[in-house]
Amino acid sequence: MMGLPSLALTGFGPTGWGAQLLWAAGMTVAVSVTAFAIGLAIGGLGAWAKLSGGRVAGWLATAYTTVLRGVPDLLVIYLFYFGGSQVLTSIGRWMGHDGFVGLNGFTAGALAVAVVSGAYQTEVIRGAVGAVSRGQGEAGRTLGLSRWRVLRHVLAPQILRAALPGMGNVWQLVVKESALISVTGLVELLRQVSVAAGSTREPFLFYVTGAALYLVITSMSGALFQAAERHSRRGWTAAR
Amino acid sequence: MIDPAFLTDTIGQLLGGLPLTLSLSAISILAGGVLALALALLRRSSGIGSLFVRAYVFVFRGSPLLVQIFLIYYGLSQFPALRHSVLWPFLRQPYWCAVLALALNTAAYASEIIRGGLIAVPSGMIEAGRALGLSPFRLFRLIVLPLAVRQALPAYGNEIVIMVKSTALASIITLMEITGIAHQIIGDTFRSFEVFLCAGAIYLALNSLIARGVWLIERRLSPIV
Structure with a gap:
């Protein structure tokens, strides 16, 4: 039954799951940040391949974004979790180690979500690069700046400004997708909530608490992204 | 190899x-689409209705779909009142729990897409309809809705693809x-x-x-x- 005693279950008292839930929420943030960072690197590479890589690189990048955006994320997580252990085991056997080598849930899950988010990130970055006019880079070169300084001081800030809203969306996607990593047994927020729900027989209370904690994570990080967007636009809207 | x-x-x-994937997708997209249209219209109203829709969209877009599925599948059965209600024959089945979660979830995203389409209808078109003496219902049915649907269709297409992918989560509740x-x-x-x-x-x-x-x-x- 729902009532006041059951609320103590989500608190920090002796019967409360508060500390475990907070720890698990931290794990969700950690796995999401890892996946987002790797996905960002993949996205940069993918955008480069699509924009100025050769024909083969461009084709590979298109195949990558098409497949990863058209296939359920859960399948990708299964591929990395089961397939990763398979690859590690055969590498181990090749190196003379007999027996099963498992890929842990954190690594497999973060890699899987990274590869999925990298596909979305590729499109975000590609669009942002396209939004900055060619003349900007040429003007920088005319001023005698080196290629690196043109990228660092002229192009990158403008690309980032155009890409930030899209990156914010990808981040939200990553946080929500990280819940699927619970199928690997990694004790992130959803897994911890499920365990608590099972052992207290209060599934409604704990899943509502879990949903609320996800809302806290997504809305707080959303505010952070909005602040970053404002910062990247400073002096820009006024000047137009 | x-x-x-x-x-x-x-x-x-x-x-x-495949048949199960298709039926999960079709029923939840249809039900979610109807709900989304209602939510988008309610969002345009002033006061409590609009506030409710904003809260709804915030909750369903800000939390993972899998949590929503678990909440409905495991969470609702906790209440004896619900177990004795007419809804129980449906909600005791994982299939209908998945459909309900998917439909409620897509309704949140789709209502924003439809809202965007409704906003994009040029006001001149609506004024022209009014000048022709169309009733509010016929104005909506003959002018606003077709234009909004055309505007929203590309984004809605993406949402349909996302929904088909999302049906994969139903496998976690045994489907x-x-x-x-x-x-x-x-x-x-x-x-x-x-x-x-x-x-x-x-x-x-x-x-x-x-x-x-x-x-x-x-x-x-x-x-x-």
């Missing part, structure tokens, strides 16, 4: 889950659709890469058919310029 007999056998087994069967085959054979290849190909084929269909409707609804 790659064993063609295994691939064709796997594809055959996975296709057994043996394509991904559920894929998981089972991986567990039996440990050939995750081949199984991923087969299941991925089915989803990609399905999604490109949908994208093509949406594109055809878009073309049909576009005025000749």
Whole structure:
């Protein structure tokens, strides 16, 4: 039954799951940040391949974004979790180690979500690069700046400004997708909530608490992204 | 390395889950679409209705779909009142829990897409309709809705593809659709890469058919310029 005693279950008292839930929420943030960072690197590479890589690189990048955006994320997580252990085991056997080598849930899950988010990130970055006019880079070169300084001081800030809203969306996607990593047994927020729900027989209370904690994570990080967007636009809207 | 007999056998087994994937997608997209239209219209009203829709969208877009599925599948059965109600024959089945969660979830995203379409209807068109003496209902039915649908269609097409992919989560609450069967085959054979290849190909084929269909409707609804 729902009532006041059951609320103590989500608190920090002796019967409360508060500390475990907070720890698990931290794990969700950690796995999401890892996946987002790797996905960002993949996205940069993918955008480069699509924009100025050769024909083969461009084709590979298109195949990558098409497949990863058209296939359920859960399948990708299964591929990395089961397939990763398979690859590690055969590498181990090749190196003379007999027996099963498992890929842990954190690594497999973060890699899987990274590869999925990298596909979305590729499109975000590609669009942002396209939004900055060619003349900007040429003007920088005319001023005698080196290629690196043109990228660092002229192009990158403008690309980032155009890409930030899209990156914010990808981040939200990553946080929500990280819940699927619970199928690997990694004790992130959803897994911890499920365990608590099972052992207290209060599934409604704990899943509502879990949903609320996800809302806290997504809305707080959303505010952070909005602040970053404002910062990247400073002096820009006024000047137009 | 790659064993063609295994691939064709796997594809055959996975296709057994296609009807379930399709029915989960179709029912939740249809129900979610109707709910989304109602939410989008309520969002335009002033006061409490609009506030409710904003809270609804915030909650369903800000939390993972899997949490919503678990909340409905495991959470609702906790209440004796619900277990004794007329809804119980439905909500005791994982199938209807999945459909309910998917429909409520897509309604949040789709209501924002439809809202965008409604905003994009030029005010001159509405004024012209009013000047012709159309009743509010006929104005909506004959002018606002068709223009909004045309405007919202590309984004709605994306949402449909996302929904088809999302039905994979139903496998976590025991439904043996394509991904559920894929998981089972991986567990039996440990050939995750081949199984991923087969299941991925089915989803990609399905999604490109949908994208093509949406594109055809878009073309049909576009005025000749």
